[in-house]
Amino acid sequence: MAGVRDVARAAGVSTATVSRVLSGSADVSDDLRRKVRMAAASLNYRPEKARRGKRSKSAKATAWTGASAAALPAGGAGSMLLFVPDTHAAALHDRSIGYFAYVFSGVMSKVQEYGLSLQLTPYPNGRLADSLETEHLGRLKRGGAKGLLFLFSNHEEDAMLVRAKLPLPWIALNRKLDGAELIVRTDERGGAHLAAKYLIDQGHTRIGVMAGPERYQFFEERVTGLRETLKAAGVKLAPECIARAELSRAGGLEMARKLLALNPRPTVLYATEEEFAAAALDVAAEMGLHIPQDFSLLAFSDFVLGTRRGSAVTAVSIPAFELGYLAVEALVNRSRIAAPMRMETVLQPTLVARQSVAKLKA
16 A cells, blocks of 8 residues: 655655655645655545544634534445436546546545445446435445445536435535535535636636536636626626537547637636546647737646646635535545534635736736
8 A cells, every 4th residue: 555655755845845845734835745745645545533623724613503523433334325327437537537536536545544434336327316316325324335426416416316215315516505414525616716716817708618517617717707707897707708629538628629729819818627627728739829929828626737748727626625624524434423404615716827827918
């Protein structure tokens, strides 16, 4: 099993730096934090026992109401069920994609700390309800299941989860749902505010948006936050500068080609997902364009695009590992409590400024 020294060696940092990152210390640069997390995920590093019960210091607020949670002792039988659309199941193990793999790594780390097992439950798109048959979940609960995690459910499925009387505690990761007991999410709208302010400060007013499907809350938050900040600054987001596509390489390529063909061309592309930003880099090479000389690029999420082809991409960095880690912790605590309770943990993204956004002349 990999240890701290192995992570330090893989990340090219000291063991002290690894310890500070994994303990949630704020006294570490974003680039170092990213390197350590990537190394830990690639090695399937299991945090030391001393980390049990700690919460990430990047959490803005954690509010518990109802009965107090009892600590779960280490070890013992039990499981967590992770539900994900079958179209995205492979991404959990593909660190070249980023976000899903790092959430999954956080889930696995906390599951292992508690001595639990993880049951991956892929389901066909639009058929989540078929996997939530009450009698089946009841049997799983009696067999030691502690909770359910939903990684990529859409608006309709989220509403179904809130209405359902599930026999196990559950979390729809990275979503704010009215009526849900447990919420662990990133302030996606706040991250979009950071991105928009940075672009305005760099002189960009013609912004091309590579947006994901409206049926997913986190994509909408990333667009809404951008709109709000631009509007407050008196900057109008041109309708022709907004493109939408499914989360895929093909969708990203289609949007990038459309936006970069506009006349006048947007001075910057705002990619609401890292895979879209990767597609924009490919289309730039295809069209003979250079970043940031011909157009700038800013990505939402920051896992594999820190450096690529000599163009370091400015990004909103999301604490994806912590999302998965804290979600499991919340579910385990909830499983120890008979009375109703509510908990919301909000993690704060950060902006990592690199070389892909040009400062325009006034």
